[in-house]
Amino acid sequence: MTANTLVNSKLVCVALNDKAQLAALEGAFNEAPYKKPPTQPVLYYKPRNTWSVNGAEIEWAKDFDGVDVPAMAVGASLGVVIGKEICRVSAEDALDYVVGYTLVSDFSLPEESYYRPDIKGKCLDGSAPVGPTIVPADQISNPDALRVTLSVNGHLRSNFELSGMQRGVAELISIISHIMTLQPGEMIAVGFAGDRVAVAKGDRVDAQIEGVGTLTNTLGGA
Amino acid sequence: MRHARIIFEGRELDIDISADDRITTAEGEVLNVALDSDQITWLVPVKEPGTIFALGINYADHASELAFEPPKEPLVFIKHANTLTGHKQVSYRPDNIDYQHYECELVAVIGKSGKNIKREDALDYVAGYTVCNDFAIRDYLENYYRPNLRVKSRDSLLPMGPWIVDTADIADANALKLTTTVNGKVTQDGSTKDMIFNVPFIIEYLSKIMTLNPGDMICTGTPHGIVDCQPGDTVVCSIEDICSLETRMVSEQEYYGDKY
Numbered sequence: 001m002t003a004n005t006l007v008n009s010k011l012v013c014v015a016l017n018d019k020a021q022l023a024a025l026e027g028a029f030n031e032a033p034y035k036k037p038p039t040q041p042v043l044y045y046k047p048r049n050t051w052s053v054n055g056a057e058i059e060w061a062k063d064f065d066g067v068d069v070p071a072m073a074v075g076a077s078l079g080v081v082i083g084k085e086i087c088r089v090s091a092e093d094a095l096d097y098v099v100g101y102t103l104v105s106d107f108s109l110p111e112e113s114y115y116r117p118d119i120k121g122k123c124l125d126g127s128a129p130v131g132p133t134i135v136p137a138d139q140i141s142n143p144d145a146l147r148v149t150l151s152v153n154g155h156l157r158s159n160f161e162l163s164g165m166q167r168g169v170a171e172l173i174s175i176i177s178h179i180m181t182l183q184p185g186e187m188i189a190v191g192f193a194g195d196r197v198a199v200a201k202g203d204r205v206d207a208q209i210e211g212v213g214t215l216t217n218t219l220g221g222a
Numbered sequence: 223m224r225h226a227r228i229i230f231e232g233r234e235l236d237i238d239i240s241a242d243d244r245i246t247t248a249e250g251e252v253l254n255v256a257l258d259s260d261q262i263t264w265l266v267p268v269k270e271p272g273t274i275f276a277l278g279i280n281y282a283d284h285a286s287e288l289a290f291e292p293p294k295e296p297l298v299f300i301k302h303a304n305t306l307t308g309h310k311q312v313s314y315r316p317d318n319i320d321y322q323h324y325e326c327e328l329v330a331v332i333g334k335s336g337k338n339i340k341r342e343d344a345l346d347y348v349a350g351y352t353v354c355n356d357f358a359i360r361d362y363l364e365n366y367y368r369p370n371l372r373v374k375s376r377d378s379l380l381p382m383g384p385w386i387v388d389t390a391d392i393a394d395a396n397a398l399k400l401t402t403t404v405n406g407k408v409t410q411d412g413s414t415k416d417m418i419f420n421v422p423f424i425i426e427y428l429s430k431i432m433t434l435n436p437g438d439m440i441c442t443g444t445p446h447g448i449v450d451c452q453p454g455d456t457v458v459c460s461i462e463d464i465c466s467l468e469t470r471m472v473s474e475q476e477y478y479g480d481k482y
Contacts, residue, residue, distance in 0.1 A: 010302050016366070034365045043371040045300045047273040049432045064430050066338075087377075087481045117299040117367045119275075123432045125337070180304045181377050 005051035006081075006102060006130045008185025013077065013106060013192075014172060015114065016042040017165045021194020033115045041167055041175055042114065046106065046128035046189075052217075054131035058107050060201050060221030061124050068221060071110050072199050075192035076150045076207030076215070078143060078162060079104040080169055081134050082188075087181040094173035097182075100134035101143060103215040104189040105207045111196055130187065132213045140211060143190075144168040150197050151206040160193035224465075225350065226385035229263040230255065236269065239385060264309035267352055267383045268331055272437035274301040274380070275428060276327075276356055278369055280443025281416045296419045296427055299369055301356075301441075304377050309384035312470050313357055314477035315453050316376070322451055324469075325356040325444035326402045326459035328395060328414050330421045331386055332438040339429040344422035347434065350386035351395060353467045354441050355402075355459045357381075357451075378477060380441075381459075381469045392463060396420050399462040400445060404455050412445030414461065 016022060016038060022029075029037040052058070061069045083099025106128055109121035140146070143162065150158035162168075167175070169190050176188060199205060202222025207215040224239040236248040245253040255261055278297040307313065315322050333349025357379035362372040392398075396417055402410035419427070424440055451457055453473040460466040475482045 010304075012371075036365075038364055038366045040362075040364060040370070040372055042366040043375075044367055045302065045371075047300055047432075049273065049435065088478065114366050115368060116297060117369075119298045119300070119428075120431055123300075125433050179372050180302070180375050183304075 002052045002056065002126065004053060006053070006134060007051045007187055009183055010186040011046045011051065011104070011128060011130070011189065012176060012187070013044050013046055013104070013189040014041050015044055015192070017167060017191035018160065018194035019164050019166050022166055024194065041172060043176070044117065044122060047123055049125050050123060050128040052126040052129040054129060054215050054217070056126060056129055056217055057220045058129070058217050059124065059126055060219060061109060069109060072219070073108055073110045073196035074150065074199050074205055075106045075196045076148050076158070077104045077106065077189035077192050078146055078148060078209060078212070079130055080143070080173065080188045080190055082182045082184055082186045083137070084184055085181060086173070086177045089174055089177050091170040091174040094170040094177070095137070097173065098137045099184070100136050101140050101212050102130055102134045103207045103209060103212055104187065105129050105205060105215055105217060106189065106192065107199070110198070129215060129217045131215050135212050146209050146212070148193070149208045150193070151208070152197060152199060152203050157197040158193045158195065162191060165191040223388050223391070224385040226267050226383065227265040227269060229265065230261060234265070264311070264384045266306045266308050267386045268437055268439060270437045271303040271306055271439070272332070272435050274305070274439045274441065276301055276374065276441040277419065277424065277443040280418050281412065281445040282418060283412070283416055283446040293418070296424055298428065299374060301375055301380060305375060305380035307378045307381050309381070310468050311381060312472045312477060313355070313378045313381055314472050314474050315451065316359060317474045319359055319361040321360040323358055323360070323448035324402055324451060324457050324459060325358060325448065326400055326410055326461070327354050327356050327441045327444050328398070328400070328461055328464065329354045329382060330440045330442065332434050332440070333436055335433060335435050337429050337433040339425050339434070341422040341426040344425035345389055347425060348389045348421065349436070350388045351392055351464050352383055352386045353459055353461050353465050354380055354382040355457060355467055355469055356441050356444070381467055383465065383467055385465055387464050398464065401460050402447065403458045404449060404451060409449045410445065410447030412447060416445055417442060
């Protein structure tokens with residue numbers, strides 16, 4: 001585990017929060033095994049073994065035979081940092097509990113199915129770098145107006161306007177705080193561009209939000 | 223030896239419990255109190271809870287009851303410490319739901335870090351065993367990362383304890399009677415021998431994906447015999463030679479009080 005991670009005790013990620021992605025997958029989501037589109041935010045955890053930092057090398061994953069996996073992918077999200085214990089708050093009050101913002105990159109195996117919890121894909125050691133710092137909340141007037149970009153080796157690969165999220169930051173905090181009480185330092189990665197970006201061994205990945213910073217990591221295995 | 227964490231006479235204590243039920247604190251003080259005394263407040267026995275791995279559909283009979291094919295590999299989902307509560311504490315039933323059931327499960331508590339752990343070495347990484355009740359609210363199931371967090375990650379819905387039994391004291395963790403009672407009536411009567419993927423298998427599986435760390439827990443799933451529970455019910459989950467875990471159900475309003 002990375003000792004100096006910015007995350008305290010919990011990192012909740014929101015999948016399928018890109019309206020364009022939901023629209024594109026609507027047909028599939030009306031068929032088995034999904035049967036109908038999600039009615040609630042689709043949440044997953046990056047557990048503590050995944051937490052890492054700006055500048056860290058991301059280990060290239062191995063399959064169950066110990067062989068390097070053929071493909072990995074990355075998504076980037078605004079990370080919302082909880083400042084005080086938060087239990088069952090309304091969307092109107094939710095942003096009062098945010099102490100700051102940061103970036104979360106989610107390195108994983110390519111997303112193939114959303115039916116079962118993706119332990120194999122999402123729980124790789126060191127696969128959730130967070131940083132570079134936590135920017136105080138008062139420096140971000142409207143988190144839903146931010147734009148998250150991902151560049152690989154200096155080339156722009158993904159550009160996600162958070163106005164395109166199915167649910168905004170305050171609504172997500174409210175919904176999640178009705179499922180679980182959140183503690184100071186816990187984080188929510190509120191939304192990733194629907195199209196995850198393919199990465200290769202040795203790639204440099206820059207996740208960036210203007211006013212929040214640039215989170216840079218390099219894939220290992222080269 | 224058994225190990226627990228309690229509050230007694232206003233002090234939070236790590237205790238050892240001997241075979242004759244004598245309680246000794248970490249500082250060597252012998253407590254003159256019976257295990258069933260109301261003077262003891264039981265805390266979650268894992269002092270620094272890490273990642274909680276829980277298995278779904280891990281008993282052959284439970285799999286058939288729910289009309290699923292038994293899985294070809296473990297169905298694992300993750301929970302965090304907000305779900306944990308101790309023995310003789312309360313768990314809540316959300317408002318306006320039809321079906322919330324207990325799941326009595328054997329828990330393996332990880333005692334040392336490891337990655338790529340072989341099945342035959344796996345128990346070296348287990349500090350001990352305890353019991354949990356991995357409550358589920360079936361109304362909230364959706365087919366996205368199922369069982370989704372709304373079903374399985376709610377506050378208080380993973381009672382655990384009262385204590386951890388040393389791994390060495392359990393000759394075969396897959397030969398233990400497992401029962402649940404609701405208000406004194408037996409509703410679940412199974413055995414850990416019906417587990418599909420046992421603890422060594424799961425440790426090998428998970429540690430091929432990621433590093434396991436001390437304080438991580440593996441909740442191994444439940445056999446058939448799950449029933450709806452209501453506020454006011456007392457649910458007792460027991461596994462032979464490990465422990466019995468008692469939980470009182472309350473309403474959402476009673477649980478959250480001022481925050482309701």
